Amino acid sequence: MKTIAAISDIHGNILALEEVAADIKKRGVDTVVNLGDHLSGPLWPKETIQFLMRQEWIQISGNHDRQLIHQDPLTHGLSDGYAFKVLDDLEKKWLGALPATARINEDILLFHGTPASDSEYLLETIGHGRAQLASQSEVRQRLGNTKSPVMLCGHTHVQRIVENGDNTIIVNPGSVGLPAYEDDSPEPHVIESGSPHARYALLHHENTWSVELVTVTYDFQRAAEQARRNNRPEWAIALQTGYMTR
DSSP states (O other), rough: OOOEEOOOOOOOOOOHHHHHHHHHHHOOOOOEEEEEEEEEESHHHHHHHHHHHTSSOOEEEOHHHHHHHHOOOGGGGGGHHHHHHHHOOHHHHHHHHHSSSSEETTTEEEESSSSSSSHHHHEEEETTTEEEOOOHHHHHHHHHHHHEEEEEOOOSOOOOOEEEEEOOOEOOOSSSSSSSEEEEEEEEEEEEOOOOEEEEEEEEEEEEEEEEEEEEEEOOOHHHHHHHTTHHHHHHHHHSSSSSOO
C-alpha cells in the first residue's frame, strides 16, 4: 500500500505544523506533499520556513507565497508584509523557486487554487458572503482541459473530497494553520471550518485510491495569543474558534 499525506495553508503556524508532522510520522506515510501558502500571517513565518526547508517533501507555491516574493513589498497586505520582513535572502530564494504545480507518477496533480490560477477557488463558489460546494459543471469549467486521476488543491482551507466524474478524485486537505478567514475576492466572504483543529489528508492506494480527512489538536490558544500580540484580533478569533465572529 502507498500512502501520501497532503497538507496545505500553514500560514506560519509552526505549532500546528509540528503537531501535524508528528501525526504524519506515526502513520507510515511514503510521501508528503505541501500545497502552498506556507508563511503569510502574524504568527511564526521564520520558524515555519526553516522547518519546511529541512523537509524532504514535495512542496509547491500558493498565492501568498507568490505575492511575498514577486509583489512590490510596498503593496503587501498585513499578513504578507509581516512574513516578508522576517525572511532572509536564502529563505526568499527558496520560496521563490517553488513551482506552481507538480505531478507524482502521472497519477496525482498538485496545485494550490486551480490548475491555471493560484488565487481562484476550485471546489467552492461564493454567494451571500459565504462559501458553498461548487456544482460539478463549475468544477469542470475551472479545470478546463486538465486531466488527472487524483488532484490535490488547497487555497480555501475547506476539507473536501469531490468525485467529479471520469474517475477523478479531487481532495482539499484543509488548512494546517488557519481554520477561518475573510476575503474580498471575488466578493466579500468568510470561510469557516467551525473548530480550531489543524487539518490534513491521507491518500491510500491499494488497487484504487481512498482518502482519509484528518484533524489534529494543538495549542491553538498560544497561536491566538501570538496573533493578538501582533495586533491581529481577527486572526485570534479564527484560531480559537474556527469562526470569524464569536
